[in-house]
Amino acid sequence: MSSKFESFLQETKQLIDRELPEFINRLDAEHRLKEAMLYSLEAGGKRVRPVLLMAVLDAYGQPISDGLEVACALEMVHTYSLIHDDLPAMDDDDLRRGQPTNHKVFGEATAILAGDALLTHSFSMISNAPHLNDDVKVKLISIFSEAAGASGMVGGQLADMLGEGKQLDVDQLASIHHRKTGELLAFAVKAGALIAGATMTDAVKLSEYGKEVGLLFQIKDDILDLEGDAQLIGKPVGSDLSNNKSTYPGLLGMDGAKEMLATHHQKALDPLKEIGLAGTLLEDLANYIVQRNH
Amino acid sequence: MSSKFESFLQETKQLIDRELPEFINRLDAEHRLKEAMLYSLEAGGKRVRPVLLMAVLDAYGQPISDGLEVACALEMVHTYSLIHDDLPAMDDDDLRRGQPTNHKVFGEATAILAGDALLTHSFSMISNAPHLNDDVKVKLISIFSEAAGASGMVGGQLADMLGEGKQLDVDQLASIHHRKTGELLAFAVKAGALIAGATMTDAVKLSEYGKEVGLLFQIKDDILDLEGDAQLIGKPVGSDLSNNKSTYPGLLGMDGAKEMLATHHQKALDPLKEIGLAGTLLEDLANYIVQRNH
Numbered sequence: 158m159s160s161k162f163e164s165f166l167q168e169t170k171q172l173i174d175r176e177l178p179e180f181i182n183r184l185d186a187e188h189r190l191k192e193a194m195l196y197s198l199e200a201g202g203k204r205v206r207p208v209l210l211m212a213v214l215d216a217y218g219q220p221i222s223d224g225l226e227v228a229c230a231l232e233m234v235h236t237y238s239l240i241h242d243d244l245p246a247m248d249d250d251d252l253r254r255g256q257p258t259n260h261k262v263f264g265e266a267t268a269i270l271a272g273d274a275l276l277t278h279s280f281s282m283i284s285n286a287p288h289l290n291d292d293v294k295v296k297l298i299s300i301f302s303e304a305a306g307a308s309g310m311v312g313g314q315l316a317d318m319l320g321e322g323k324q325l326d327v328d329q330l331a332s333i334h335h336r337k338t339g340e341l342l343a344f345a346v347k348a349g350a351l352i353a354g355a356t357m358t359d360a361v362k363l364s365e366y367g368k369e370v371g372l373l374f375q376i377k378d379d380i381l382d383l384e385g386d387a388q389l390i391g392k393p394v395g396s397d398l399s400n401n402k403s404t405y406p407g408l409l410g411m412d413g414a415k416e417m418l419a420t421h422h423q424k425a426l427d428p429l430k431e432i433g434l435a436g437t438l439l440e441d442l443a444n445y446i447v448q449r450n451h
Numbered sequence: 452m453s454s455k456f457e458s459f460l461q462e463t464k465q466l467i468d469r470e471l472p473e474f475i476n477r478l479d480a481e482h483r484l485k486e487a488m489l490y491s492l493e494a495g496g497k498r499v500r501p502v503l504l505m506a507v508l509d510a511y512g513q514p515i516s517d518g519l520e521v522a523c524a525l526e527m528v529h530t531y532s533l534i535h536d537d538l539p540a541m542d543d544d545d546l547r548r549g550q551p552t553n554h555k556v557f558g559e560a561t562a563i564l565a566g567d568a569l570l571t572h573s574f575s576m577i578s579n580a581p582h583l584n585d586d587v588k589v590k591l592i593s594i595f596s597e598a599a600g601a602s603g604m605v606g607g608q609l610a611d612m613l614g615e616g617k618q619l620d621v622d623q624l625a626s627i628h629h630r631k632t633g634e635l636l637a638f639a640v641k642a643g644a645l646i647a648g649a650t651m652t653d654a655v656k657l658s659e660y661g662k663e664v665g666l667l668f669q670i671k672d673d674i675l676d677l678e679g680d681a682q683l684i685g686k687p688v689g690s691d692l693s694n695n696k697s698t699y700p701g702l703l704g705m706d707g708a709k710e711m712l713a714t715h716h717q718k719a720l721d722p723l724k725e726i727g728l729a730g731t732l733l734e735d736l737a738n739y740i741v742q743r744n745h
Contacts, residue, residue, distance in 0.1 A: 186601035190609050194601070241567060246559035265540030269563065270609050273535060276567065277600035280574045284593040291585035298592060299578040306571035307480035307488070315484050315564050 162441035169211050169221065173204045177229050180282065186274070193263040193271035197236045201254050206231040206345040209370065209442065213349025213363065216437040226286035227297060227348050230279035234305050235341060237275035240268050242314060276305075293351055300347055304340040313337030325403040327417075331372060339371025346370070362428035366439065369425035373446050376418045379404040383411065385450065422447050456735035463505050463515065467498045471523050474576060480568070487557040487565035491530045495548050500525040500639040503664065503736065507643025507657065510731040520580035521591060521642050524573035528599050529635060531569035534562050536608060570599075587645055594641055598634040607631030619697040621711075625666060633665025640664070656722035660733065663719035667740050670712045673698040677705065679744065716741050 181194050207228035211221040243250040243258040244265060250258050260268035283289075283297050303309055313336025320333060346367030350360040382397045383406055397404045405414040425443040429435050475488050501522035505515040537544040537552040538559060544552050554562035577583075577591050597603055607630025614627060640661030644654040676691045677700055691698045699708040719737040723729050 184601045186606040187609050187613070189613070190601055190606055237567075241563055244563065246563060266612060267609065269535055269538065269540060270605050273531075273566075273570065274601040274605040276570055277596050277605060280592055281596035281600060284589050284596065291589045294589050294592075295578050295585045298574055298588075302571050302575035302578065306575060307478045307484055307568040311564050311568040311571060312480040312484055315481050315561065318560060319481070319483070 159441055162438055162445065165212070165215065165438055165441075166208060166445070169208050170204045172221070172225070173207045173228060173232060174199075176225060177232055180226075180229055180278070184278070189263070189267065190271060190274060193259060193267050194275055196262060197240050197259050197271070198232065198275075200256055202232065202236070204232065205374070205446075206235055206342060209342060209345035209367070210349045210352075212438040212442050213346055213355075214353055216434050216439050217349075217353035217355060219353045223288045224349060224352050226282045226289075227352065228345075230282040230301070231341065231345055231348070233275040233279040233282065234301075234310075237272040237279075238305075238310060238314070240272040240275070244268060247314075247318070289352065296351055297348055300351075301344055304344040309336055309340035310338075313340070320403065322401055323403075325408075327405070327408050330403050330405070330408065331375075334375040335368070335371060338375060339368060342371040342374060343367035359432045359434075362432045365428040366425055366443075369421050369428075370443055370446060372421050373418065373425060373443065376405045376414060376421065377446060377449065379406055380411070380414055380418065381449075381451065418447060453735055456732055456739065459506070459509065459732055459735075460502060460739075463502050464498045466515070466519070467501045467522060467526060468493075470519060471526055474520075474523055474572070478572070483557070483561065484565060484568060487553060487561050488569055490556060491534050491553050491565070492526065492569075494550055496526065496530070498526065499668070499740075500529055500636060503636060503639035503661070504643040504646075506732040506736050507640055507649075508647055510728050510733050511643075511647035511649060513647045517582045518643060518646050520576045520583075521646065522639075524576040524595070525635065525639055525642075527569040527573040527576065528595075528604075531566040531573075532599075532604060532608070534566040534569070538562060541608075541612070583646065590645055591642055595638055598638040603630055603634040604632075607634070614697065616695055617697075619702075621699070621702050624697050624699070624702065628669040629662070629665060632669060633662060636665040636668060637661035653726045653728075656726045659722040660719055660737075663715050663722075664737055664740060666715050667712065667719060667737065670699045670708060670715065671740060671743065673700055674705070674708055674712065675743075675745065712741060 177198055178195055181191050181198065184191060210224045210228050210231065214221050214224050239253060240259045242248050243253055244260055251261055252258060259271060263271065279301075280298060283294055283301065286294065289297070305311065313333055316333045317337055320329070325333070343364060346363050347360065350363045355363065379397065382404065383395060385394060387394050397407070405417060409417060422443060426435065426440060429437070429439055434440075471492055472489055475485050475492065478485060504518045504522050504525065508515050508518050533547060534553045536542050537547055538554055545555055546552060553565060557565065573595075574592060577588055577595065580588065583591070599605065607627055610627045611631055614623070619627070637658060640657050641654065644657045649657065673691065676698065677689060679688060681688050691701075699711060703711060716737060720729070720734060723731070723733055
């Protein structure tokens with residue numbers, strides 16, 4: 158990991174960790190609701206989506222603070238999806254990153270409402286971002302709502318539920334993951350391109366990169382579930398297996414999954430080269446996702 | 452009810468009933484998810500929010516079709532809030548408008564996701580509305596997300612839950628209702644003013660009207676709960692009482708509640724007079740809300 162990338166990761170995470178709660182604290186709402194929203198926002202996420210967005214801004218020489226509101230909106234939507242996914246009616250998880258899930262602490266009703274409020278507020282964040290023009294905001298909201306909605310993340314979650322216990326092939330698995338998690342990661346990259354005013358050609362190539370990064374992220378998650386350190390990944394090793402979930406190592410064997418990871422690692426880097434963004438933080442970030450240990 | 456208003460009500464309801472499902476059918480998503488979204492969207496709502504929005508457009512001589520996407524977005528958010536409110540962890544209702552609630556038909560997980568998808572898609576609807584300028588869209592999304600979010604509807608729902616079983620006074624009750632249902636009704640009026648390009652003075656007066664209409668709506672609902680026809684209101688008479696809910700007749704007596712209704716009826720009509728919109732459909736609409744029997 159280059160030292161520039163290391164300090165960028167740290168700087169971005171600190172910025173988000175510091176600013177994100179402020180946007181919630183400012184809300185004129187019940188203390189209990191804000192507490193529930195903050196609990197999950199502050200539960201120690203890696204802030205991968207903000208990092209992705211801000212790495213694009215950096216690659217175009219734009220201040221990362223220009224993406225602050227959209228990056229926080231992304232964390233809000235990611236967090237709401239975790240709160241709702243953990244509910245008893247959904248995945249029924251008691252722990253997330255080693256801590257009690259939202260509904261275990263605040264009760265189901267408040268957890269549902271905290272998720273709803275985070276999702277709703279994400280659109281307020283974008284529409285009130287001070288450094289963005291109206292046309293950029295409208296485009297961002299259009300592609301954000303698509304990535305997060307029925308044709309993206311929410312639909313992916315339903316497809317994932319419907320696929321449970323069924324034998325999926327690699328393409329089906331990749332398609333579900335792309336919608337469930339990849340679309341939002343890809344949005345982070347597209348949002349960066351829009352805010353930075355990238356050309357259409359660049360935006361298309363960055364979208365390819367974003368899509369590949371989403372896939373890399375999932376393959377690596379599946380590998381870590383089997384080979385990771387339970388302490389670092391925050392859940393028992395092999396929990397996908399015991400939950401009967403389709404995974405890349407399960408379908409391809411561990412060697413096949415690692416081969417797939419290498420192939421798509423290259424496919425993530427290629428579009429960067431084509432638009433002269435090799436060697437930027439975006440390359441470091443793809444490498445980081447592949448090499449991370451949690 | 453004037454015959455112009457009667458045909459306007461019918462025309463607006465038909466337009467929404469016809470177009471609303473189309474926006475869902477066009478989504479590239481699981482059949483099951485779209486089915487759950489459509490089930491509640493098509494469960495026979497009165498379309499009060501679209502009617503409000505479009506009555507403002509009509510008062511300014513603007514085609515009501517200019518508000519179609521925002522009106523449908525409003526119905527989506529209203530509908531998602533009903534789906535989530537009916538969940539076992541929330542109000543635990545099996546019936547809504549005489550029909551099984553969403554989670555009774557599709558299961559809790561799908562109901563949660565259908566609500567999430569409707570909320571998310573509402574922002575897609577506004578951002579992609581073909582007849583609106585970007586600055587109008589951004590303002591609409593900003594005030595919409597505020598009306599629907601933690602400081603508005605979602606917070607109101609939590610406040611309502613926290614207030615259950617407690618003795619509230621009239622001001623507390625009005626404040627909770629304003630957030631839980633009034634904010635979205637008031638947004639319908641504000642959205643109409645924004646789309647019609649009303650002056651700031653007009654917009655402020657219309658906001659007052661919108662706030663009063665929200666209150667009228669709730670007082671009348673509480674009165675109907677005790678004096679209405681179970682067949683027409685779609686729930687047993689007196690169900691608020693048996694659910695131990697604070698209501699206006701409960702706090703003020705039936706005569707007091709009717710007096711309050713009359714006072715606020717006048718307060719809804721006054722701002723219309725002040726900006727020369729007396730005698731428009733907006734006046735008819737306030738009268739209709741006060742006189743309706745379901």
